[in-house]
Amino acid sequence: MHALQDLYPDDFSHCYGCGRLNAHGLHVKSEWHDGESIARFTPRAEHIALPGFVYGGLLASLVDCHAMATAAAASMAAAGQTPGVDQTPRFVTASLNVDYLRPTPLGPELELRARAIDIGPKKVIVETTLSANGAVSVKGRVVAVRMPETMRATPSA
Amino acid sequence: MHALQDLYPDDFSHCYGCGRLNAHGLHVKSEWHDGESIARFTPRAEHIALPGFVYGGLLASLVDCHAMATAAAASMAAAGQTPGVDQTPRFVTASLNVDYLRPTPLGPELELRARAIDIGPKKVIVETTLSANGAVSVKGRVVAVRMPETMRATPSA
Numbered sequence: 001m002h003a004l005q006d007l008y009p010d011d012f013s014h015c016y017g018c019g020r021l022n023a024h025g026l027h028v029k030s031e032w033h034d035g036e037s038i039a040r041f042t043p044r045a046e047h048i049a050l051p052g053f054v055y056g057g058l059l060a061s062l063v064d065c066h067a068m069a070t071a072a073a074a075s076m077a078a079a080g081q082t083p084g085v086d087q088t089p090r091f092v093t094a095s096l097n098v099d100y101l102r103p104t105p106l107g108p109e110l111e112l113r114a115r116a117i118d119i120g121p122k123k124v125i126v127e128t129t130l131s132a133n134g135a136v137s138v139k140g141r142v143v144a145v146r147m148p149e150t151m152r153a154t155p156s157a
Numbered sequence: 158m159h160a161l162q163d164l165y166p167d168d169f170s171h172c173y174g175c176g177r178l179n180a181h182g183l184h185v186k187s188e189w190h191d192g193e194s195i196a197r198f199t200p201r202a203e204h205i206a207l208p209g210f211v212y213g214g215l216l217a218s219l220v221d222c223h224a225m226a227t228a229a230a231a232s233m234a235a236a237g238q239t240p241g242v243d244q245t246p247r248f249v250t251a252s253l254n255v256d257y258l259r260p261t262p263l264g265p266e267l268e269l270r271a272r273a274i275d276i277g278p279k280k281v282i283v284e285t286t287l288s289a290n291g292a293v294s295v296k297g298r299v300v301a302v303r304m305p306e307t308m309r310a311t312p313s314a
Contacts, residue, residue: 014205016212024203046181048171049249050308055173056250057221061214092206092260093213098253103308151207151260 003029004037004069007088012147017065028062030069030112032083037070039112047106054104054132063128063140064096066112071124071144074116091124091144092151104130104137114140122146160186161194161226164245169304174222185219187226187269189240194227196269204263211261211289220285220297221253223269228281228301231273248281248301249308261287261294271297279303 005018005028013021018028030039041062049055071091073083104110114128123145130138162175162185170178175185187196198219206212228248230240261267271285280302287295 012207014208016204016206017214019205022203022205024201044181046179047173048176048179049173050169050247050304051171053308055218056253057174057214057218060217060221060253060255061212064214064217090207093257095257096213096217096253096255098217100250100252103249147207151210 001031001084003031004073004083004088005029005065007084007086008090009087012090015065017061018069026061026065028065030066030073030114032073035074035077035115037066037073037114039066040109041112042109043106045106049103052106054106054110056098056100059100059104059130059138060096060098062110062112063098063130063138064093064142066114067126067128067140067142068093068144070114070116070126070128071142074119074124074126078119090147092147094123094143094145097141099139100137101139102135102137105132108132158188158241160188161230161240161245162186162222164241164243165247166244169247172222174218175226183218183222185222187223187230187271189230192231192234192272194223194230194271196223197266198269199266200263202263206260209263211263211267213255213257216257216261216287216295217253217255217297219267219269220255220287220295221250221299223271224283224285224297224299225250225301227271227283227285228273228299231276231281231283235276247304249304251280251300251302254298256296257294258296259292259294262289265289
């Protein structure tokens, strides 16, 4: 069983949040367990908001990449494929909603758990919790869409 | 006239997104202009989602820090203080909603513009747009709250 992100096609494995081919990235890794995906991440010292607490932008990034992998895995499972074994299709974020319930302490490993609550042919809605020391500090609700073909070409910047 | 984040108290200037004292951070800088704040940021090569496009977690981070500074500035202005001159009070994020309207190209400088649409004694709601080459690709709606006293102490992790 592989992390879902490690089974993205090579061309789409450069994501700063979760791409195995991004040397400077966060390398979020999500694993699929019976309808739920789980990721663990320990922020670095510089990922600080205020002294002692994790930066909210990092937390949003973790929610984002974990939710995209969860959307893909849930779609795969619905289609009879095996998440963590078969290639993971790439989803992109349409909207990201993050509620910061309480400050997240900097230091302990964080745990993210996510489930798809609605699986359509193109769009999947994912709900995520993030906890530290067993206490949920962040909730996320993310709308994921299958990567459109127009994103396959590099735009002229 | 200083960037709003450069006038946060020293103890609260370590934020990964916008703290002037975070050596590894993004250093988002927002300037106040007559009720609106503006920030400009050029992503680094590693801030990639898919080839040619900016990572959504970075975009959420830019929206977050820009909105917190905007909430502070709007509160200051409402209280008769001068944003960019007087010390900026620290707000923290209660909720972050980001809509990705279209992919954001990696390469050009990004521009964020934000306004407070509701200014309460403790809570400020901020709306933000982010554009590349003049085209808005991201919209954000952020609820900011005055930093609670409980965040002044470092928690035991």
